[in-house]
């Protein structure tokens with residue numbers, strides 16, 4: 001017998017997918033530039049250029065603190081990582097290429113897990 005879908009249910013499933021996706025991003029070989037916040041003291045220009053810094057450890061913290069309402073708000077923060085990377089890094093740079101690689105991987109995986 002089909003169980004009634006409550007808002008909580010669909011949210012729970014969405015959050016389970018967030019946990020799966022975040023674990024895969026953290027484990028990706030090209031994730032190293034994105035694992036922790038960019039050190040704004042060590043990276044000249046970053047503070048001025050990037051208005052909304054984001055990284056995987058911050059997303060992990062927000063997920064742990066139940067700050068993501070649904071899969072969409074989680075996806076928005078992940079995309080912020082890649083958009084910041086494209087803004088600050090040349091495409092033809094190690095970190096720039098890493099950002100493109102991670103975005104391709106993420107786009108493929110969340111569409112496979114589509115909520």
Ligand SMILES: Cn1cc(C(=O)NCCN2CCCC2)ccc1=O
Pocket residue numbers: 032033034038039043084085088089095
């Ligand atoms: C995403 N992003 C990252 C950096 C960066 O330098 N990350 C530090 C990388 N860590 C240094 C020691 C271990 C790894 C610079 C620009 C940028 O857009």
